[in-house]
Amino acid sequence: MVLFITGLCNRKCYYCPLSENRKNKDVIYANERKISGIDEAIDEAKICGSKGVGITGGNPILKIDRTCEYLKALKDHFGKDFHAHLYTTLEITEEHLQKLKEAGLDEIRLHPRMENLKNQDKKEDKKEVELNKLVEKLTLCKKYIKKVGVEIPAIPNMDDEISLIIQKINEIPVDFINLNELEYSETNYTNLLEKGFNEKNDYSSRMQGSQETALNAINLAKKHIIANNKEGYNLAIKMHYCPSTLKDSVQMKNRLINRAKNVAKEYELITDEGLLIKGIVKYDELIVAEKSTEDSNNPENNPFVQFLKYNELELGIDYEINTCKSEIYLNPILLEEIIEYIKENNIEAEKEFGEFRAYISEYYPTVDKLEVQRTPLITKKPKLNLKLRKKNLK
Numbered sequence: 001m002v003l004f005i006t007g008l009c010n011r012k013c014y015y016c017p018l019s020e021n022r023k024n025k026d027v028i029y030a031n032e033r034k035i036s037g038i039d040e041a042i043d044e045a046k047i048c049g050s051k052g053v054g055i056t057g058g059n060p061i062l063k064i065d066r067t068c069e070y071l072k073a074l075k076d077h078f079g080k081d082f083h084a085h086l087y088t089t090l091e092i093t094e095e096h097l098q099k100l101k102e103a104g105l106d107e108i109r110l111h112p113r114m115e116n117l118k119n120q121d122k123k124e125d126k127k128e129v130e131l132n133k134l135v136e137k138l139t140l141c142k143k144y145i146k147k148v149g150v151e152i153p154a155i156p157n158m159d160d161e162i163s164l165i166i167q168k169i170n171e172i173p174v175d176f177i178n179l180n181e182l183e184y185s186e187t188n189y190t191n192l193l194e195k196g197f198n199e200k201n202d203y204s205s206r207m208q209g210s211q212e213t214a215l216n217a218i219n220l221a222k223k224h225i226i227a228n229n230k231e232g233y234n235l236a237i238k239m240h241y242c243p244s245t246l247k248d249s250v251q252m253k254n255r256l257i258n259r260a261k262n263v264a265k266e267y268e269l270i271t272d273e274g275l276l277i278k279g280i281v282k283y284d285e286l287i288v289a290e291k292s293t294e295d296s297n298n299p300e301n302n303p304f305v306q307f308l309k310y311n312e313l314e315l316g317i318d319y320e321i322n323t324c325k326s327e328i329y330l331n332p333i334l335l336e337e338i339i340e341y342i343k344e345n346n347i348e349a350e351k352e353f354g355e356f357r358a359y360i361s362e363y364y365p366t367v368d369k370l371e372v373q374r375t376p377l378i379t380k381k382p383k384l385n386l387k388l389r390k391k392n393l394k
């Protein structure tokens with residue numbers, strides 16, 4: 001689970017990808033769900049079948065007590081094997097680390113100021129200071145937290161600077177460095193273009209040159225480390241490159257599939273991407289059967305529902321009525337079959353069931369249930385006007 005503990009942050013990274021509704025706002029999200037308490041975080045982790053938490057922001061240490069409260073509550077609830085890692089900056093102090101350790105943090109990932117590392121003559125000082133500070137803070141983290149690493153965006157053309165970071169931290173007991181493929185979002189796009197970067201293609205949010213920089217920096221660092229250590233290969237640090245597609249196609253997909261499995265209703269299907277599909281019969285106003293002798297407000301007396309009930313035993317139809325939205329939900333394949341049946345048998349759907357629309361809806365299994373596709377089902381068999389068509393062809 002991704003626990004976004006606060007949007008507050010003292011930095012102003014030009015590549016910051018946070019959206020407007022999170023950036024510099026003191027809001028909490030568990031995955032895509034906006035929450036206001038620990039119980040909701042626990043609930044979201046349960047629904048998603050989470051095995052651990054990544055605590056992020058903003059900068060979580062600006063809300064250190066909240067961070068520790070959530071962390072401790074998750075550990076208490078799910079046990080010590082529920083893995084917890086946290087992203088933060090070099091502003092972390094011994095006091096923060098003491099608290100994080102007590103709350104059970106397993107891993108920490110530090111993010112230095114990339115702008116200070118850019119190799120420009122006048123900034124040579126800044127670069128040294130930033131690198132030394134990184135080494136100092138990583139060493140401090142190692143005193144308290146079991147796994148310590150660095151995580152940074154692979155900024156195109158920063159091959160040498162990133163290679164230098166790897167060489168420096170390879171000399172101290174640090175476990176890993178993660179290089180993320182640089183990604184654009186609606187908030188950092190203009191900044192990235194102003195820096196002279198371009199997007200890689202128009203179907204992803206990847207920036208051109210980032211992958212090359214990451215791989216080149218890793219190879220450069222390896223070369224230097226081997227060359228400087230005549231006695232042999234002494235590359236202690238683990239290096240990972242995380243392409244942006246991995247986030248979407250693996251991390252996000254797995255999370256969606258887990259969530260979908262836990263929230264899917266009997267009548268819903270789960271796609272390979274972890275989206276949910278259901279059939280919807282929509283009325284402007286949910287009508288009830290005209291000659292119903294029973295309570296005329298009872299939605300179960302809707303003619304379409306009556307039809308489903310009539311076929312319930314044979315087809316095992318499971319359905320749900322949403323009276324607020326005047327909608328009936330059922331298995332999408334069954335709905336398609338019913339609509340086909342109506343057409344094939346020339347049943348006058350409107351006369352039988354009243355005026356309704358039918359469609360298949362595909363949506364995210366998240367709290368906001370964002371719909372990604374809606375496929376209308378045609379309820380009347382189309383009549384071809386062959387004469388007219390012949391005339392047109394002439």
Ligand SMILES: C[S@@+](CC[C@H](N)C(=O)[O-])C[C@H]1O[C@@H](n2cnc3c(N)ncnc32)[C@H](O)[C@@H]1O
Pocket residue numbers: 009015016017056057058059087088089109110111151152153154180181182183184188
């Ligand atoms: C989104 S941040 C969240 C944590 C915190 N705000 C930070 O920046 O460290 C998670 C990781 O992504 C990296 N990152 C920041 N902006 C990025 C971008 N535009 N593309 C790829 N990675 C980015 C940061 O280095 C950080 O380690």
Ligand code: SF4
Pocket residue numbers: 009010011012013015016017018057058059089111
């Ligand atoms: S540290 Fe993270 S949240 Fe803060 S400005 Fe940089 S990228 Fe954004």
